[in-house]
Amino acid sequence: MKRLTTxxxxxxxxxxxxxxxxxxxxPQVVSPVINDDNTVTFTLNAPQANEVKVAGDCIxxxxxxxxxxxKGMWQYTTKVxxxxxxxxxxYVDGVKVNDPANVHLLRDTASFSNIxxxxxxxxxxxxVNDVPHGTVSKVWYDSPSLELKRRMTVYTPAGYEDNPKQRxxxxxxxxxxxxxxxxxxxxxxxxQILDNLIxxxxxEPMIVVMTNGNAALEAAPGEGSNGxxxxxxxxxxxxxxxxxxxxxxxxxYIDKHYRTKAxxxxxxIAGLSMGGFHSLHISKQYPDLxxxxxxxxxxxxxxxxxxxxxxxxxxxxxKTQFDKKPALYWIAIGNxxxxxxxxxxxxxxxxxxxxxxTYRESPxxxxxxxxxxxxxxxxxxxxx
Amino acid sequence: MKRLTTxxxxxxxxxxxxxxxxxxxxPQVVSPVINDDNTVTFTLNAPQANEVKVAGDCIxxxxxxxxxxxKGMWQYTTKVxxxxxxxxxxYVDGVKVNDPANVHLLRDTASFSNIxxxxxxxxxxxxVNDVPHGTVSKVWYDSPSLELKRRMTVYTPAGYEDNPKQRxxxxxxxxxxxxxxxxxxxxxxxxQILDNLIxxxxxEPMIVVMTNGNAALEAAPGEGSNGxxxxxxxxxxxxxxxxxxxxxxxxxYIDKHYRTKAxxxxxxIAGLSMGGFHSLHISKQYPDLxxxxxxxxxxxxxxxxxxxxxxxxxxxxxKTQFDKKPALYWIAIGNxxxxxxxxxxxxxxxxxxxxxxTYRESPxxxxxxxxxxxxxxxxxxxxx
Numbered sequence: 173m174k175r176l177t178t179x180x181x182x183x184x185x186x187x188x189x190x191x192x193x194x195x196x197x198x199p200q201v202v203s204p205v206i207n208d209d210n211t212v213t214f215t216l217n218a219p220q221a222n223e224v225k226v227a228g229d230c231i232x233x234x235x236x237x238x239x240x241x242x243k244g245m246w247q248y249t250t251k252v253x254x255x256x257x258x259x260x261x262x263y264v265d266g267v268k269v270n271d272p273a274n275v276h277l278l279r280d281t282a283s284f285s286n287i288x289x290x291x292x293x294x295x296x297x298x299x300v301n302d303v304p305h306g307t308v309s310k311v312w313y314d315s316p317s318l319e320l321k322r323r324m325t326v327y328t329p330a331g332y333e334d335n336p337k338q339r340x341x342x343x344x345x346x347x348x349x350x351x352x353x354x355x356x357x358x359x360x361x362x363x364q365i366l367d368n369l370i371x372x373x374x375x376e377p378m379i380v381v382m383t384n385g386n387a388a389l390e391a392a393p394g395e396g397s398n399g400x401x402x403x404x405x406x407x408x409x410x411x412x413x414x415x416x417x418x419x420x421x422x423x424x425y426i427d428k429h430y431r432t433k434a435x436x437x438x439x440x441i442a443g444l445s446m447g448g449f450h451s452l453h454i455s456k457q458y459p460d461l462x463x464x465x466x467x468x469x470x471x472x473x474x475x476x477x478x479x480x481x482x483x484x485x486x487x488x489x490x491k492t493q494f495d496k497k498p499a500l501y502w503i504a505i506g507n508x509x510x511x512x513x514x515x516x517x518x519x520x521x522x523x524x525x526x527x528x529x530t531y532r533e534s535p536x537x538x539x540x541x542x543x544x545x546x547x548x549x550x551x552x553x554x555x556x
Numbered sequence: 557m558k559r560l561t562t563x564x565x566x567x568x569x570x571x572x573x574x575x576x577x578x579x580x581x582x583p584q585v586v587s588p589v590i591n592d593d594n595t596v597t598f599t600l601n602a603p604q605a606n607e608v609k610v611a612g613d614c615i616x617x618x619x620x621x622x623x624x625x626x627k628g629m630w631q632y633t634t635k636v637x638x639x640x641x642x643x644x645x646x647y648v649d650g651v652k653v654n655d656p657a658n659v660h661l662l663r664d665t666a667s668f669s670n671i672x673x674x675x676x677x678x679x680x681x682x683x684v685n686d687v688p689h690g691t692v693s694k695v696w697y698d699s700p701s702l703e704l705k706r707r708m709t710v711y712t713p714a715g716y717e718d719n720p721k722q723r724x725x726x727x728x729x730x731x732x733x734x735x736x737x738x739x740x741x742x743x744x745x746x747x748q749i750l751d752n753l754i755x756x757x758x759x760e761p762m763i764v765v766m767t768n769g770n771a772a773l774e775a776a777p778g779e780g781s782n783g784x785x786x787x788x789x790x791x792x793x794x795x796x797x798x799x800x801x802x803x804x805x806x807x808x809y810i811d812k813h814y815r816t817k818a819x820x821x822x823x824x825i826a827g828l829s830m831g832g833f834h835s836l837h838i839s840k841q842y843p844d845l846x847x848x849x850x851x852x853x854x855x856x857x858x859x860x861x862x863x864x865x866x867x868x869x870x871x872x873x874x875k876t877q878f879d880k881k882p883a884l885y886w887i888a889i890g891n892x893x894x895x896x897x898x899x900x901x902x903x904x905x906x907x908x909x910x911x912x913x914t915y916r917e918s919p920x921x922x923x924x925x926x927x928x929x930x931x932x933x934x935x936x937x938x939x940x
Contacts, residue, residue: 220650223604266604267648268656275666275777276784282659284668288784302781305705309693312714321689330696333813393659397686400660400672429717 201245203273204260204288212250212288214260216271219244221264228260228285229541238262255292256541257361259285278358280540281350282393296368297548298361303371304330308363310353310395313425317418322384323391324422325357328430329370329377339431341555342379344422344462345547346443346450349410352392353384356547359540360444365548375551378440379430383422385443385450387415411446411471413480416453423461437499440554442466444543445511455498456489457482463499464554468546469509469538472518487525494527500553501529504546508537585629587657588644588672596634596672598644600655603628605648612644612669613925622646639676640925641745643669662742664924665734666777680752681932682745687755688714692747694737694779697809701802706768707775708806709741712814713754713761723815725939726763728806728846729931730827730834733794736776737768740931743924744828749932759935762824765810769827769834771799794830795855797864800837807845821883824938826850828927829895839882840873841866847883848938852930853893853922856902871909878911884937885913888930892921 203215214226216238224238224246230253238246259278262269270277274286289295306329312321329340345362347355356362362380369375388409390396409415427434441462443451448470455465474483494501505515522529532549534542587599598610600622608622608630614637622630643662646653654661658670673679690713696705713724729746731739740746746764753759772793774780793799811818825846827835832854839849858867878885889899906913916933918926 216651218649218651220607222606222649262651264651264653265602265606265649267600267602267646267653269648269651269653270668272652272667275663277661277663277668279659279661283656284654284661299783300775300779300781305696305707307693307695309691311691311717312689323689333695391684395684397684399683 201273203271204286206288206290207249210252210254210290212253212258212290214238214248214262214271215273216246216262216264216269217244218246218264221246223263223265225263226260227263227268228258229539230258230260235263253290255290255295257287257289257295257298257544259287261285279354280359294545294548297365298544299368300364301368301371303367305367306330306363306370307332308357311429313422315418315421317421318387318414320390322389323353323395324384325353325382326426326430327357327363327366327380327382329366329379331377332379332431336431339433340377340379341438341440342381342423342426342430342432343464343551343554344381344383344419344439344441344451346383346385346441346447348443348445348447351447352386352389353382354392356382360547361544362547365544366551369548369551376555378551378555379426379432381422381426385415385447386410387412387418411449411475412478413453413474413482416450416457416482417480419450419454420458420461436460436463438463438555440464440466440500442468442502442547442550443470444468444546445538446471448472453482456486456493459489459493459496464502465498465500466502466546466550467504467515468543468550469505469511470503470515471511472514487521490522490527491525494522494525497528501527502532502550502553503529504532504534504542504550506534506536506538506542508535509542510538585657587655588670590672590674591633594636594638594674596637596642596674598622598632598634598646598655599657600630600646600648600653601628602630602648605630607647607649609647610644611647612642613923614642614644619647637674639674639679641671641673641679641682641928643671645669663738664743678929678932681749682928683752684748685752685755687751689751690714690747690754691716692741695813697806699802699805701805702771702798704774706773707737707779708768709737709766710810710814711741711747711750711764711766713750713763715761716763716815720815723817724761724763725822725824726765726807726810726814726816727848727935727938728765728767728803728823728825728835730767730769730825730831732827732829732831735831736770736773737766738776740766744931745928746931749928750935753932753935760939762935762939763810763814763816765806767806769799769831770794771796771802795833795859796862797837797858797866800834800841800866801864803834803838804842804845820844820847822847822939824848824850824884826852826886826931826934827854828852828930829922830855832856837866840870840877843873843877843880848886849882849884850886850930850934851888851899852927852934853889853895854887854899855895856898871905874906874911875909878906878909881912885911886916886934886937887913888916888918888926888934890918890920890922890926892919893926894922 205213226248227235238248271286309326388407439462441451448467455462589597610632611619622632655670693710772791823846825835832851839846
């Protein structure tokens with residue numbers, strides 16, 4: 173063996189700790205840097221660029237010019253930031269660029285941004301903390317009515333695998349237009365929020381099911397058998413009733429394959445924007461399925477021309493649903509949301525009929541920041 | 557209700573099909589376009605840029621200059637490409653940029669590239685086809701010896717959930733230096749390859765377990781409780797024996813929580829580069845665990861100074877392992893791989909001792925293209 177050692181060492185030094193550092197981009201640029209005062213400094217090495225901007229929800233006015241030093245390094249430091257998950261991108265000579273020094277990237281619909289977290293407050297719920305973690309699975313179910321096998325994300329809480337006799341309540345959590353079965357688990361930090369709330373004893377251990385609400389699709393981009401085709405050819409079948417009508421197929425799959433408490437008392441449904449619309453219409457179409465309903469910045473009324481039976485007799489179906497007194501009917505919206513007025517009209521309708529609901533108004537508009545907060549507030553109210 | 561209709565329609569047209577198109581970037585740029593002759597055209601809208609290149613394994617010489625038209629649209633068309641999964645990026649005035657028109661992005665270590673597939677041949681195994689799909693789960697197991705809870709990817713084959721009495725063999729599939737528990741499932745297309753091989757009857761239905769081979773880490777970037785910290789501070793504990801020594805903790809977790817055939821005959825282990833090194837040393841350290849061993853472009857010999865007991869008495873342990881006659885000991889490497897000579901030395905050692913193995917030599921070097929092919933060839937030989 174001795175004669176091999178030198179040769180082996182020569183080959184393997186390529187795989188040593190310093191090589192590993194090189195694989196990870198080396199120490200030359202660290203970005204973003206969260207400074208002690210919670211300002212954040214972005215840095216990009218771009219000596220050939222004429223103009224570099226940084227854009228994101230951490231910047232006043234969304235865009236800011238970065239400043240170049242004599243080595244071609246561009247920098248920008250934000251104002252002091254409050255605790256939150258922020259996203260940002262660079263624009264190099266007009267083209268959107270992800271920060272090459274930041275491996276943390278999230279997809280929103282069809283574009284990617286880098287993210288970072290300022291610790292503290294509710295932002296700590298969005299972090300992976302040293303707590304027991306649930307299992308997150310990509311699962312395919314059969315939808316005969318949509319004539320597709322379809323992908324969904326299923327979160328089972330920590331302990332699910334180790335307690336084979338325990339049964340769990342189920343929370344169905346639906347994304348908005350342009351989202352998919354990955355949206356809540358990634359952008360929405362739903363798995364971190366649930367891990368943390370459950371670990372703190374603030375939420376019941378529950379299964380969370382995140383479906384794909386575009387009835388024309390099997391799955392998120394690249395995960396369905398339309399393969400890696402350009403997204404402009406992506407078909408859409410949304411808010412025309414078929415996803416809502418098909419929803420018992422999801423519930424049946426989950427009740428058959430997971431250890432659920434398979435009754436209305438132990439089922440919740442909520443969603444953001446289009447997912448709020450879905451939650452509204454599914455829960456009234458199937459008034460014996462869900463005892464907890466959450467509308468987060470929800471679209472409310474069907475689109476003009478939508479003819480699905482799901483949308484017929486809204487008032488009659490609401491009467492049936494509210495006569496059965498849902499355990500929680502929770503409406504949340506930001507006061508700058510473009511759906512604010514529609515929600516106001518809907519609340520008026522519920523008020524006129526004397527239907528009981530809980531209303532939560534937040535600042536700002538139709539943004540993930542609000543939806544993560546709504547989820548953090550809604551989940552603790554379930555199944556209690 | 558009538559009075560609400562117009563208001564609702566006004567708000568909701570923002571969510572209509574055309575709005576959905578806008579969410580997806582609109583039809584203005586389609587990139588990449590796979591032309592009928594299997595050339596591929598890339599397009600980037602960058603009127604302010606001075607220089608745009610495209611780089612990737614689909615380009616002869618890796619880099620090519622793109623050409624600007626009078627509207628600021630840059631284009632490049634490749635030569636005719638053979639079937640394969642390719643990756644590429646743009647460089648805009650020297651800065652790496654992902655194609656904003658292509659939502660399909662993969663992370664390799666700390667950087668992202670866009671991908672596309674040219675159909676045909678073995679590349680069809682890398683596609684999501686209209687076949688039954690397995691479930692892909694992110695699961696946390698406890699490693700007392702590494703003093704961490706650790707994340708892994710577990711693939712259960714289609715039918716696993718619907719056949720609660722069936723037990724399955726298990727294939728442990730390990731990544732290389734700089735990779736993590738996501739690498740094989742994403743870059744390696746392991747879940748697509750397994751779905752397709754199983755659907756074609758070419759591979760046995762099996763559970764595939766993809767661990768994280770960096771013993772200092774809980775999980776892939778952003779998924780562990782080091783949070784979203786810059787990757788330059790990422791700790792490394794690799795090829796020093798502790799991951800290999802701890803491996804029975806993984807096997808025990810899987811045998812306890814999944815319906816496995818829990819014996820040597822029904823266990824395989826393979827990996828690429830550092831993962832091949834791990835497979836070699838784990839399988840000889842625990843000679844009663846794995847009947848199938850695959851070394852894909854493997855590192856072979858411990859690094860100078862590595863003192864773990866795992867690496868002691870290599871020859872004695874190999875003798876024990878090979879005396880038990882593994883069902884398959886498969887060594888694959890590209891003839892341009894920087895580890896080629898080390899593998900040659902290792903094969904010489906095995907030859908001198910008369911230990912039986914199968915050798916597969918491919919063209920090219922230390923690249924994912926080879927590792928996807930090796931997996932496609934190795935999986936069908938298992939458990940038969």
